Amino acid sequence: MRLVVYIALKHLLARKRQSLVSLMGIILGVAFFIAISSIMQGSEQDFIKRLVDNTPHISISDEYRTPRIQPVEKLYPDSMVSVSNVKPLTETRGIRGYEKILSNLKSIDGVLASSVLLGQGIISYAGQEKSLTFNGMIPEEIDSVSTIRKYMIDGRLDNLYGNPDGIIIGNNLAKELSLKLNNTITVVSTSGNIKRFKIVGIFRTGRGNYDTTQTFANLKSIQTLLNRPNRINSIIIKMEKSGDALELAKELEKKIGYKTESWQEKSEDIMNALLVRNIIMYSVVSAVLIVAAFGIYNVISTVVMEKHRDIAIMKSMGFQSEDIRLIFLVQGFLLGIAGNVMGIPLGSLLIYGISQVKLKPPGGTDIVNLPVSWGWEQFAIAAAFAMCASILAAYLPARKGAQLMPVDVLRGGS
Amino acid sequence: MEKNTLMRTEHISRILNTESLPVTLVKDASVNIKPHEFIAIKGPSGSGKSSLLYLLGLLDRPTTGKIFIDEIDITDFSEKKMSEIRLEQMGFVFQFHFLLPEFTSLENVMLPMQRLGRLKESEIKIRACEKLEKLGLADHIHKLPSQLSGGQRQRVAVARALANNPRMIFADEPTGNLDTESSQVVQDILKNLAHDDGCAVVAVTHDPEFAKKCDRIITIIDGRIIT
Numbered sequence: 001m002r003l004v005v006y007i008a009l010k011h012l013l014a015r016k017r018q019s020l021v022s023l024m025g026i027i028l029g030v031a032f033f034i035a036i037s038s039i040m041q042g043s044e045q046d047f048i049k050r051l052v053d054n055t056p057h058i059s060i061s062d063e064y065r066t067p068r069i070q071p072v073e074k075l076y077p078d079s080m081v082s083v084s085n086v087k088p089l090t091e092t093r094g095i096r097g098y099e100k101i102l103s104n105l106k107s108i109d110g111v112l113a114s115s116v117l118l119g120q121g122i123i124s125y126a127g128q129e130k131s132l133t134f135n136g137m138i139p140e141e142i143d144s145v146s147t148i149r150k151y152m153i154d155g156r157l158d159n160l161y162g163n164p165d166g167i168i169i170g171n172n173l174a175k176e177l178s179l180k181l182n183n184t185i186t187v188v189s190t191s192g193n194i195k196r197f198k199i200v201g202i203f204r205t206g207r208g209n210y211d212t213t214q215t216f217a218n219l220k221s222i223q224t225l226l227n228r229p230n231r232i233n234s235i236i237i238k239m240e241k242s243g244d245a246l247e248l249a250k251e252l253e254k255k256i257g258y259k260t261e262s263w264q265e266k267s268e269d270i271m272n273a274l275l276v277r278n279i280i281m282y283s284v285v286s287a288v289l290i291v292a293a294f295g296i297y298n299v300i301s302t303v304v305m306e307k308h309r310d311i312a313i314m315k316s317m318g319f320q321s322e323d324i325r326l327i328f329l330v331q332g333f334l335l336g337i338a339g340n341v342m343g344i345p346l347g348s349l350l351i352y353g354i355s356q357v358k359l360k361p362p363g364g365t366d367i368v369n370l371p372v373s374w375g376w377e378q379f380a381i382a383a384a385f386a387m388c389a390s391i392l393a394a395y396l397p398a399r400k401g402a403q404l405m406p407v408d409v410l411r412g413g414s
Numbered sequence: 415m416e417k418n419t420l421m422r423t424e425h426i427s428r429i430l431n432t433e434s435l436p437v438t439l440v441k442d443a444s445v446n447i448k449p450h451e452f453i454a455i456k457g458p459s460g461s462g463k464s465s466l467l468y469l470l471g472l473l474d475r476p477t478t479g480k481i482f483i484d485e486i487d488i489t490d491f492s493e494k495k496m497s498e499i500r501l502e503q504m505g506f507v508f509q510f511h512f513l514l515p516e517f518t519s520l521e522n523v524m525l526p527m528q529r530l531g532r533l534k535e536s537e538i539k540i541r542a543c544e545k546l547e548k549l550g551l552a553d554h555i556h557k558l559p560s561q562l563s564g565g566q567r568q569r570v571a572v573a574r575a576l577a578n579n580p581r582m583i584f585a586d587e588p589t590g591n592l593d594t595e596s597s598q599v600v601q602d603i604l605k606n607l608a609h610d611d612g613c614a615v616v617a618v619t620h621d622p623e624f625a626k627k628c629d630r631i632i633t634i635i636d637g638r639i640i641t
Contacts, residue, residue: 003528010516313512316473317526317574318501320494407474410508410586411464 004323008330011303019335022299025292026339026386027346033285033382034347039354040281041373044274051270053147054205055263056236057245060252062095063259094231101235101256110240111248114141115232117222121189125177132173132187133213136222136232145238148203148216155181155201164221167197170211171204187225195225286385293389296335300328301397311401312409325402332394336387343386344379419485420581420614421447421470426479427637428465439465440476441637447582447616452608454628455618462637463618464586470616471504471584472496501530505575505613507604509587512571513559519546519570520555526577545573549603565596572603583607585617589624601627 012019070083095101098115105113117136122129139160143149149157153171160166169179179185183199197217204211223229239245242263249262264271304311311324355372428440440462447453447470455463468474469481472488480489483499491499500506505526513522523542527533533541546555549569559567568588575583585604589597601624608615608629617624625631633640 003525003531010514014516309512310514313506313508313514314525315497316471316500316506318497318504318529318578320497323529405474407468410468410473 001326004326005330005334008327008334011307011327012331012334015299015303018299018302022292022295023335023338023342025295026289026335026390027343029289029292029389030339030343030382030386031347031350032288033385034344034378035350035354036281036285037378037382038347038351038372038374039370040278041375041378042355042371044278045373046371047270047274051267052242052263054207055266056145057239057242058237058249058252058260058262059266060095060101060235060237060256060258060260062093062233064257065253065259092228092231094228094233095235095258098232098235105235105237105252108248111237112144112239113235113237114138114145115219116234116236117219117226117228117232118234119189119222119226119228121187121225123173123177123185123187125179125185128177130173130177131213132215134187134189134222134225135214135216136219136226137216138219142216145236148205151203151205152201153204155199157201159200160216160218163200164218165196165198166200166217168201168203168216169199170214171202172208172211173213173215174199174202176212189225189227191227193225193227195221197221289382289385289389292339292386293393295393296332296390297393297396299335300331300394301400303331304328304397304401307401308404308409311404312406315404315406316410321402324404325398328398328401329391329394332390332392332398333387335394336390339386339390340383344383347379347382418448419446420449420483421445422482423470423476424480424482426469426476426481428462428469428474429477438637440469440634442479443469443634443637443639444479445470445632445639447614449581449612449614450608451614451630452605452628453614453616454625454631455616455634456620456625456631457634459620461634463634465637466632466634466639467584467586467616467618471506471582472500501526502578503581505577505580505583507568507571507575507583507585507588509590513567513574515559518556518558519551519562519573522559522570523574523577526574530578542573542577545576546570549573550599563596565592565599568592568596568600569603572600576607581613583613583615585615587618587620589619589621597621597624 070081070086072083073081102113102115105111114137117134119134119136121132121134123132137146139157139162142157142160148168152168155168157168160168167185173179179199181199181202184196185199186194186196188194219232223231237248239248245262246264249260249265253260314324315321351372351374354370357370358367359370360367423443423445425442425444426440427438427442430437430439443466445466455466457463465474469476472481476489480487482488483503488495488499513519514525517525520539520542523545524538527538527541528535543555546552549572551566551569551573554562554566554570559570562570568591572588575585583604588604589600592600604615604617605627607613617628619625631641
């Protein structure tokens with residue numbers, strides 16, 4: 001084997017310029033592969049992190065996925081039953097037995113849960129009307145299930161503690177209605193109740209719609225406003241391992257019957273879009289490496305063609321076809337290794353450079369660094385892909401070289 | 415059939431299937447090679463001298479007939495086995511030196527020994543140096559083929575053929591490309607190899623002077639052995 005590597009190295013070094021050019025192809029291929037996948041992965045991770053952080057990992061609502069089974073259908077399960085004009089019972093909506101569900105949830109390790117009453121209302125102020133979503137929550141529990149504290153730009157979340165008249169609104173709403181901290185607003189619920197709130201905090205998440213419509217207040221106040229005392233219609237859950245949400249949500253729904261959605265289910269369309277984006281990205285960066293592989297194929301093919309005489313002499317000397325094949329395969333391998341050894345640091349350098357770029361996202365006010373990912377997987381994929389491409393590119397000419405019959409060359413040459 | 419026969423062929427023929435017509439390169443050739451023999455294969459151009467040499471050197475396979483080494487029928491041996499026999503028992507010298515251009519004289523001579531892998535690297539080096547020195551190339555050990563004259567290159571090629579102390583040397587017009595003086599040197603080397611070192615040397619040649627020095631001349635015309 002040492003001899004094979006030695007001969008392979010001699011061949012490569014004898015054609016320094018050609019070898020260098022094909023090596024550059026691999027180096028750049030690996031570097032770009034790493035850099036591009038790092039930006040893509042980084043932005044994806046950043047995006048998912050925001051998504052996961054800012055939305056509940058699991059939310060239980062007071063709805064059912066499938067309508068309740070009518071008694072007549074239960075009675076004749078195998079018959080065809082048609083029930084028309086079913087009118088649902090008028091009832092006070094809400095999650096029944098939520099205290100028990102909550103205490104059960106809280107007993108699971110790594111799970112934090114809080115009850116929420118969500119409701120709709122309208123604010124009229126200075127002749128304008130805007131629809132609002134009320135998040136009635138227990139102020140002490142907000143931090144455990146929501147990241148809203150991070151986004152406070154005015155006032156404090158703590159101001160809600162023990163304050164039945166306090167409300168926190170988004171800065172878009174504040175801007176549109178020229179509202180400021182400590183202003184008083186009047187809201188009307190869909191059930192017709194009217195209540196006055198004092199603005200004790202303003203947040204800004206950067207998501208336009210969210211910052212316009214969402215408000216946070218004490219659970220009790222919202223229960224009063226919506227005329228639903230001691231009711232909640234949502235339980236939101238945060239988990240230590242957000243990845244397990246899908247499983248837990250399924251399990252919970254089976255147990256309690258209420259519609260239980262994980263963040264993955266809610267963001268399925270976004271996750272699909274990310275998948276498509278990843279496929280496109282990997283196709284493009286792979287193309288770079290495939291082009292580089294053609295460079296290697298070219299060089300090794302040329303070497304094999306130029307070396308017909310040498311192959312013949314080596315074979316007549318007693319070298320076997322496998323030796324010859326190995327000599328050229330090793331050349332591809334060496335180019336791949338060298339490409340990786342230089343491409344990975346170059347790629348890392350590129351990632352570092354990219355991570356230093358500061359930019360202002362359109363519509364945003366904060367200057368942020370481009371998110372990059374330093375995950376080892378992308379390095380491993382780039383390295384493995386480059387190795388495979390190099391060896392595969394070398395394989396075809398190597399096979400051709402190995403098949404060469406010395407006598408054919410000798411007849412032509414002497 | 416003599417007892418000390420090194421190699422013998424039994425009615426070997428080689429027919430080359432070209433696009434138009436099959437061409438018979440060697441026809442019904444039976445050859446005996448003994449140790450210490452210095453044999454010349456003579457004949458006009460295109461008579462099949464080289465083809466016979468390639469068959470004897472196991473670089474090509476006969477279409478019909480059998481080849482024996484030490485009375486063992488090796489005709490149907492695998493390509494791998496043939497390579498091993500070439501590596502251990504045979505050495506080749508061609509008309510055009512066929513040295514590997516990236517390797518120095520020393521490295522060229524070391525290659526077959528390294529491939530065989532029976533000696534340590536240091537021993538291989540010493541032995542390669544000895545071979546080169548014996549052929550008067552002591553001053554050219556570290557030169558590349560491109561820095562050597564034609565005669566010197568051919569002597570390096572001979573040294574390389576001798577690397578694994580082969581029992582048979584096959585030379586295809588080894589002096590065909592050399593001036594008279596170099597040609598004499600190479601001829602003498604080959605002759606000494608046969609007579610002093612016990613190798614069987616088979617050389618294809620055009621040169622009547624060369625043929626005269628040989629113990630035996632095989633004349634071949636149109637693929638057939640005449641004498």
